[in-house]
Amino acid sequence: NAGVTQTPKFQVLKTGQSMTLQCAQDMNHEYMSWYRQDPGMGLRLIHYSVGAGITDQGEVPNGYNVSRSTTEDFPLRLLSAAPSQTSVYFCASSPFDGSGANVLTFGAGSRLTVL
Amino acid sequence: GQNIDQPTEMTATEGAIVQINCTYQTSGFNGLFWYQQHAGEAPTFLSYNVLDGLEEKGRFSSFLSRSKGYSYLLLKELQMKDSASYLCAVRDSNYQLIWGAGTKLIIKP
Numbered sequence: 001n002a003g004v005t006q007t008p009k010f011q012v013l014k015t016g017q018s019m020t021l022q023c024a025q026d027m028n029h030e031y032m033s034w035y036r037q038d039p040g041m042g043l044r045l046i047h048y049s050v051g052a053g054i055t056d057q058g059e060v061p062n063g064y065n066v067s068r069s070t071t072e073d074f075p076l077r078l079l080s081a082a083p084s085q086t087s088v089y090f091c092a093s094s095p096f097d098g099s100g101a102n103v104l105t106f107g108a109g110s111r112l113t114v115l
Numbered sequence: 116g117q118n119i120d121q122p123t124e125m126t127a128t129e130g131a132i133v134q135i136n137c138t139y140q141t142s143g144f145n146g147l148f149w150y151q152q153h154a155g156e157a158p159t160f161l162s163y164n165v166l167d168g169l170e171e172k173g174r175f176s177s178f179l180s181r182s183k184g185y186s187y188l189l190l191k192e193l194q195m196k197d198s199a200s201y202l203c204a205v206r207d208s209n210y211q212l213i214w215g216a217g218t219k220l221i222i223k224p
Contacts, residue, residue, distance in 0.1 A: 104160070106158050
């Protein structure tokens with residue numbers, strides 16, 4: 001049971017480049033989400049999904065796109081990378097009982113640097 | 116606005132007890148979570164409180180007072196492997212998680 005798998009673990013981009021962070025889970029979780037973690041700040045929600053075909057914006061969605069075509073996969077796309085997007089990104093999933101996210105299982109993280 | 120406050124850093128001695136506090140001001144309350152995060156790793160779930168009182172789980176306990184907007188995580192018999200950051204998160208009225216910046220706990224021999 002792999003849990004939540006994120007790739008890549010490390011990535012360096014130049015300003016203006018685009019890329020996709022991949023996230024897959026094998027626990028049949030309905031809820032999936034993307035967070036960014038910056039020094040001195042709490043985790044901030046970028047986008048989330050409560051099921052295939054359903055996505056919604058979190059606290060800091062600008063500059064990012066997501067899609068949820070299957071229950072397992074939830075990729076995060078950076079459209080035109082900016083230095084302000086330098087961060088550690090975490091994908092997280094949980095069961096969804098209709099009342100909101102339950103206990104989150106996190107992926108190992110992706111460290112992104114934008115030059 | 117919504118706010119969660121935790122001390123930035125704490126130091127404790129191996130074998131001792133440490134209490135990490137978390138105070139919150141959120142739009143509604145639907146539960147409080149504690150996660151542990153070792154350096155360079157992902158957060159992992161420690162505890163969940165939705166009613167007032169103490170939840171005990173082995174060496175770790177978590178307390179909640181909803182009227183005071185206050186929680187603490189109590190770690191007993193500290194071990195070197197407990198050196199990590201401890202994240203407090205509150206689920207608000209929209210059932211979204213609001214996260215504190217975390218408390219870095221340093222354990223000394």
